[in-house]
Amino acid sequence: MPLTIAIECPRQDGVVRLLDMSNAYAESLYPAESNHMLDLASLEKPGVTFWVARIAGDIVGCCALVEAGDGTAEIKRMFVDPVARGRSVARKLMETLEAAAAERNLRAVRLETGIYQPEAIGLYRRFGYHEIAAFGSYQPDPLSLFMEKRLTKD
Numbered sequence: 001m002p003l004t005i006a007i008e009c010p011r012q013d014g015v016v017r018l019l020d021m022s023n024a025y026a027e028s029l030y031p032a033e034s035n036h037m038l039d040l041a042s043l044e045k046p047g048v049t050f051w052v053a054r055i056a057g058d059i060v061g062c063c064a065l066v067e068a069g070d071g072t073a074e075i076k077r078m079f080v081d082p083v084a085r086g087r088s089v090a091r092k093l094m095e096t097l098e099a100a101a102a103e104r105n106l107r108a109v110r111l112e113t114g115i116y117q118p119e120a121i122g123l124y125r126r127f128g129y130h131e132i133a134a135f136g137s138y139q140p141d142p143l144s145l146f147m148e149k150r151l152t153k154d
Helices: 013-029 089-103 118-126
Strands: 003-007 048-055 058-067 072-080 108-114 130-132 144-150
Touching (some): 013 072, 048 072, 058 089, 089 118, 108 118
Parallel strands (some): 072 108
Antiparallel strands (some): 058 072, 108 144
């Protein structure tokens, strides 16, 4: 079955299920103060674009691009259902998100991820993200890895 990715509202059962799975996974790895998840209401705010990945109509992945208003944006809530892993869902979500960022002439995309998520870190590195210091409202955290990809030359 073909994989489709489209901008959709996050407030739907299949997405809520994914976000709950993502929360449970993060909570199993990190203390509460090291989890920086956006809630459903935050994902519906202006400046946030939310994509849903589907296979045969079933929601299997999601991610959000949160524009900071300064020419940068942050990747949030990137998650793929474990049953759909290995099917290029995360790669396609990243390609879609980066194409949108480039279209919007953003100069950089940033993210925060946990140090105990080697698959996520590997994905971001394959896409050209490199480690940076804490950014925005984040504080340095030994359990967090902050990354960035420059999209334009300053």
